[in-house]
Amino acid sequence: MGRQKGVVAALVLGLALSGTMAAADPPTIESVEVRGEGARAEIAIRGAFEVPTYAVRTREDGRVLVVEVADASLPESGLATVGDAQLVTATTASTTARGVRLELRLSRAARYRARSGDGRILVALDATEGTTPASTTTNAPSAERPVEGPATVRDVTVERRDGRDRVVVELDRPATFEVRRDGNGPARLEIAGARLAPDLRRFRRGLPDALVRRVQVRFAEGRAIVEVDRDGAAQGTAIRSGNRIVWLFEPAAASGPRSRTVARETDYAAETPEVAAFLSDVPLQVRAARSNRRFSGRRIDLDFKDADIHNILRLLAEVGGVNIVTTDDVAGSVTIRMRNVPWDQALDVILQAKGLGMVRQGNLIRVAPLETLEKEREAAIARRKQLETLAPLETRIVPVSYANPSKLAPRIAELLTERGTVNVDERTNVLIVRDIVDQLDDVEELVRTLDTQTPQVLIEARIVEATSQYSRDVGIQWGGDVTMSSANGNPTGLVFPSNLGFTGGNYDNQSPTQGLSPFTQTVTPPNYLVNLPAITGTGQGGALGISLGSVGGNVNLNVRLSAAEANGTVRIISSPRILTLTNHEAHIAQGTLIPFSQVSAQGVNTAFQEAKLELRVTPQVTADGSVLMSVHITRDEPDFTRTSTRGDPTILKREAETTLLIPDGNTAVIGGIYTRNTGRNVDQVPFFGDIPVLGVLFQRRRVRDERNELLIFLTPRIVNRAEALPE
Numbered sequence: 001m002g003r004q005k006g007v008v009a010a011l012v013l014g015l016a017l018s019g020t021m022a023a024a025d026p027p028t029i030e031s032v033e034v035r036g037e038g039a040r041a042e043i044a045i046r047g048a049f050e051v052p053t054y055a056v057r058t059r060e061d062g063r064v065l066v067v068e069v070a071d072a073s074l075p076e077s078g079l080a081t082v083g084d085a086q087l088v089t090a091t092t093a094s095t096t097a098r099g100v101r102l103e104l105r106l107s108r109a110a111r112y113r114a115r116s117g118d119g120r121i122l123v124a125l126d127a128t129e130g131t132t133p134a135s136t137t138t139n140a141p142s143a144e145r146p147v148e149g150p151a152t153v154r155d156v157t158v159e160r161r162d163g164r165d166r167v168v169v170e171l172d173r174p175a176t177f178e179v180r181r182d183g184n185g186p187a188r189l190e191i192a193g194a195r196l197a198p199d200l201r202r203f204r205r206g207l208p209d210a211l212v213r214r215v216q217v218r219f220a221e222g223r224a225i226v227e228v229d230r231d232g233a234a235q236g237t238a239i240r241s242g243n244r245i246v247w248l249f250e251p252a253a254a255s256g257p258r259s260r261t262v263a264r265e266t267d268y269a270a271e272t273p274e275v276a277a278f279l280s281d282v283p284l285q286v287r288a289a290r291s292n293r294r295f296s297g298r299r300i301d302l303d304f305k306d307a308d309i310h311n312i313l314r315l316l317a318e319v320g321g322v323n324i325v326t327t328d329d330v331a332g333s334v335t336i337r338m339r340n341v342p343w344d345q346a347l348d349v350i351l352q353a354k355g356l357g358m359v360r361q362g363n364l365i366r367v368a369p370l371e372t373l374e375k376e377r378e379a380a381i382a383r384r385k386q387l388e389t390l391a392p393l394e395t396r397i398v399p400v401s402y403a404n405p406s407k408l409a410p411r412i413a414e415l416l417t418e419r420g421t422v423n424v425d426e427r428t429n430v431l432i433v434r435d436i437v438d439q440l441d442d443v444e445e446l447v448r449t450l451d452t453q454t455p456q457v458l459i460e461a462r463i464v465e466a467t468s469q470y471s472r473d474v475g476i477q478w479g480g481d482v483t484m485s486s487a488n489g490n491p492t493g494l495v496f497p498s499n500l501g502f503t504g505g506n507y508d509n510q511s512p513t514q515g516l517s518p519f520t521q522t523v524t525p526p527n528y529l530v531n532l533p534a535i536t537g538t539g540q541g542g543a544l545g546i547s548l549g550s551v552g553g554n555v556n557l558n559v560r561l562s563a564a565e566a567n568g569t570v571r572i573i574s575s576p577r578i579l580t581l582t583n584h585e586a587h588i589a590q591g592t593l594i595p596f597s598q599v600s601a602q603g604v605n606t607a608f609q610e611a612k613l614e615l616r617v618t619p620q621v622t623a624d625g626s627v628l629m630s631v632h633i634t635r636d637e638p639d640f641t642r643t644s645t646r647g648d649p650t651i652l653k654r655e656a657e658t659t660l661l662i663p664d665g666n667t668a669v670i671g672g673i674y675t676r677n678t679g680r681n682v683d684q685v686p687f688f689g690d691i692p693v694l695g696v697l698f699q700r701r702r703v704r705d706e707r708n709e710l711l712i713f714l715t716p717r718i719v720n721r722a723e724a725l726p727e
Contacts, residue, residue: 027047027048027049027052027069027072027073028047028048028072028073028074028075029045029046029047029069029072029074029093029100029102030046030075030080031045031046031079031081032044032045032046032079032081032091032102033046033081033082034081034082034083034084034088034104035083035085036086036087036125037085037086038086038087039086039087039108039110039127039128040087040124040126040127040128041086041087041088041110041124041125042085042122042123042124042125043065043067043104043122043123043125044120044121044122045121045122046119046120047069047072047119047121049072049119052069052070052116052121053070053071054067054068054069054070054114054121055070055321056068056114057363062106063106063108063109064103064104064105064106065103065106065112065123066103067101067102067121068096068098068099068100068101068102068321069102070098071098071099072099074093074095079093086107087106087107087125088105088125089105089106090105091103091104091105092104096321098298098319098321106125106127108127109127110126111125111127112125117174117240150194151171151172151173151174151175151191151193151195152171152194152195152196153170153195153196153217153224153226154170154171154172154197155169155170156169156170156200156201156204156215156226157170158210158212158215164248164249164250165206165210165211165212165230165248165250166247166249167212167228167246167247167249168244168245168246169189169191169226169244169245169246169247170243170244171243171244171245174240174242174243175191175193175194176191176192177191177192177238177240177245178190178192179238179247186216186227186228186229187227187230187236189225189228189238189245189247190223190224190225190226191223191224191225191226192223193223194223195224196217196218196219196224201217202216203216211230211249211250211251212228212229212230212231212249213229213231214228215227215228215229228249230249231249231251236248237249237250295344295345296342296344297319297320297342297343297344297345298319298320298342298343299340299341300338300341300342300346301338301339301340302336302337302338302341302346303336303337303338304335304336304337305335306333306334306335307335307336308333309333309350309354310330312336313326313347316343316347319343320343320344322363322365323364324364324367325364325365325366327366327368327369327372329368329369329372330354330356330367330368330369332354334353351367355369355370356368356370357369357370357373388417388419388436389419391436392436393435393436394436394437395432396433396434396440396443396444397432397433398430398431398432398433398443398444399428399429400430400431400447400451401429402451402453402454403450405424405425405426405429405430405431406424406426408431408447409423409431412447415442415446416433416435416439416443417436417439419435419436420433420434420436420439421433421434421435422434422443431443431447452723452724453724454581454582454724455582455718455720455724455725456579456582456718456719456720456724457580457581457619457621457627457717457718457719458578458579458717459577459578459580459615459714460575460576460577460714460715460716461574461576461577461615461712461713461714461715462575462712462713462714462715463572463573463574463575463613463633463710463711463712463713464571464572464573464710464711464712465570465571465572465574465635465654465708465709465711466570466572466709467569467570467571467572467706467707467708467709468567468569468706468707469566469567469569469705469706470567470568470705471703471704471705472563472564472565472701472702473541473564473565473700473701473703474534474700474701475532475533475534475561475562475683475701476530476532476533476559476560476561476562476696476697476698476699477511477512477526477528477530477531477532477533477558477560477561477562478504478528478530478558478560478697479503479504479506479507479527479529479530479531479557480527480548480549481501481502481503481504481527481555481556482501482554482555482556483500483501483502483553483554483555484500484501485498485499485500486498486499488552488553490552490554503527504526504528504529504530505529506528506529506530507526507527507528511525511526511528511531511533512536512543512562513525513526513560514543514545515543515544515545515560516545516546516547516558516560517545526558526560527556527558528558530685532685532698532699532700533560533562534562534700535562535564536563536564540566541562541563541564541565542562542563542564543560543561543562543563544560544561544562545558545559545560546558546559546560574613574635576588576590576613576615578615579719582619582620582621583618583619583620584618585617586616586617586618587615588614588615589612589615590612591610591611591612592611592638593608593609594608594609594610594611594638594648594649594651595607597646609651610636611636611637612634613635613636614632614633614634615631615632615633616632617630618630619716621718621725622661625663625664625725626661626664627662627663627664627716628659628661629659629660629716630658631656631659631670632655632656633656633657633670633712634653634654634655635655636653637651638650638652639651639652654710656670656712658670658671662714664716664717664721665715665716665717667713667714667715668714669711669713670713670714671711671712672709672710673708673710674708674710675708675709676706676708677707678704678706679702679703679704680703680704681701681702682701682702683700684698684700685698685699
């Protein structure tokens with residue numbers, strides 16, 4: 001046993017020395033000043049540190065005050081204690097594996113307040129009548145720094161660093177503050193005697209998917225109040241840094257999706273972010289540890305054979321800076337060899353090996369056999385059930401504004417005890433709930449959470465159709481006749497043939513001849529040799545006629561040039577809009593019914609075909625304010641330029657169907673169709689049309705280019721976002 005104690009002492013000393021040597025230039029506590037009169041005292045711990053990491057607690061019903069300064073050391077000449085006070089009877093300083101521990105023994109129980117600044121830790125003790133031993137940690141300006149007039153809140157900002165949200169309150173001077181939380185409402189930081197700057201922005205919204213949803217600043221009862229609406233699982237730690245108050249929020253769990261829940265929690269007020277980790281709780285252990293549990297304690301080495309379990313627990317309590325209490329039925333020895341293992345994991349493994357469990361209560365860990373803890377748990381459950389059985393019943397009327405109370409009743413019934421009942425009054429739209437008070441509070445909170453406005457979404461669709469057409473038609477007609485005969489006075493002079501006649505033979509009754517004569521619109525017949533005209537007429541193209549002839553009519557030449565060119569652009573915009581509730585299908589349509597005939601054995605029947613603009617959409621509003629939509633858009637129109645043999649028009653159909661996610665108020669292009677039709681036609685006389693340059697006299701050229709583009713835009717807007725989706 002003596003050898004084991006020596007090993008334990010050597011291990012503790014080695015851990016303390018290794019922890020001290022690991023940090024470069026660790027802070028040193030220089031002196032402790034004690035001053036005060038009667039039932040009040042103030043202790044000033046001075047050291048070579050800027051912002052200390054420390055923890056304060058009491059023992060023996062408040063008669064012993066313990067101050068632990070992390071990663072600190074004592075001077076080689078020893079710690080000097082200056083001054084005295086009637087309330088403080090003795091001061092003891094020692095070095096631990098985590099730093100320096102100061103114990104002040106008091107003449108009677110006292111209440112304390114701790115703060116830090118200017119390289120020192122100040123602890124104020126008060127043992128006057130009417131005070132009860134309690135631990136309160138606040139942040140206040142140094143007692144030696146004079147402050148004149150009330151502080152002023154200049155600015156409040158919200159930012160995110162290292163996965164934590166920070167609410168930074170800028171002041172013109174240091175001020176005392178206190179963190180409070182009233183029930184399930186927002187967390188509040190109260191700055192006593194502070195005022196608000198005239199240009200202060202009093203409302204700020206947090207970042208998307210942040211722990212801090214919104215921050216509101218107001219002035220009431222002579223103090224500035226900063227209210228933070230946060231995620232229900234977030235924990236807050238307030239820090240004073242000079243003239244700033246930094247309020248840190250971090251999630252309670254590192255994995256899994258965040259959900260809205262009603263939780264009662266504790267807000268901490270501390271000097272630095274490390275304080276929260278310095279006093280972190282050890283999770284409750286009743287059964288085997290979970291495989292995904294994480295350990296973050298100081299890593300240690302253990303090597304024991306047949307060591308008493310109580311000595312091992314005392315060693316781990318010293319290393320971890322916690323208090324461990326064991327029951328009478330905890331006994332036995334442990335053989336263990338561990339290297340570079342966190343101390344909390346070593347504690348967990350040792351307790352499992354011995355069939356023990358632990359329960360954390362503040363900074364105290366109670367170790368007992370698992371059977372004992374199971375019995376205590378069963379007894380606590382039995383007591384709770386007994387209290388529920390004996391507790392008086394109350395009736396509460398919960399009004400419902402937006403939800404259907406009949407659909408809420410089954411969910412509320414799950415929260416009630418066996419004695420609880422819930423009824424629905426359809427006329428007044430209220431819930432009549434009868435149960436114990438605690439359950440009624442949970443029911444009312446659940447109703448307030450679920451009874452919100454259903455999001456309404458205004459969906460606006462824009463169907464833009466742009467069409468451009470270009471066509472060009474160039475044609476030529478020419479011909480004539482040549483006559484050589486004695487009747488005209490120009491015979492050939494031959495016996496045969498004495499008379500000759502040449503004339504163009506490409507003509508018919510539909511051949512256009514306008515412009516060949518200034519006296520009449522038509523010429524009969526023009527005797528065209530090449531008859532390839534362009535389509536011209538009123539409002540379309542132009543033509544030029546040329547007639548050449550001799551006096552005697554022996555030689556005649558007729559030429560008609562025709563050309564037509566068209567260029568047009570059409571733009572059609574359709575914008576259907578409709579308002580609907582989330583998860584409800586909406587439909588809007590506008591169009592015409594086109595009659596057409598159907599021939600059957602019963603005769604000729606008239607049927608109708610729809611040609612309309614239609615929008616069908618089913619929106620779903622997400623938690624972050626986006627809109628998930630299933631959309632079906634149709635735009636049909638009749639085309640009377642393309643008809644059937646009976647004159648019925650064809651239907652031009654344009655349709656889009658998709659599912660997409662769009663942020664509130666944003667516009668998305670859900671689809672588009674682009675078509676282009678081009679053509680080039682050449683009509684010519686064989687062989688002659690292929691002659692270079694002269695071939696144009698035997699050709700008709702036509703060019704056509706048609707372009708069509710269809711785009712569909714969609715814009716959703718949540719019209720009641722502030723009421724239906726509270727931040």
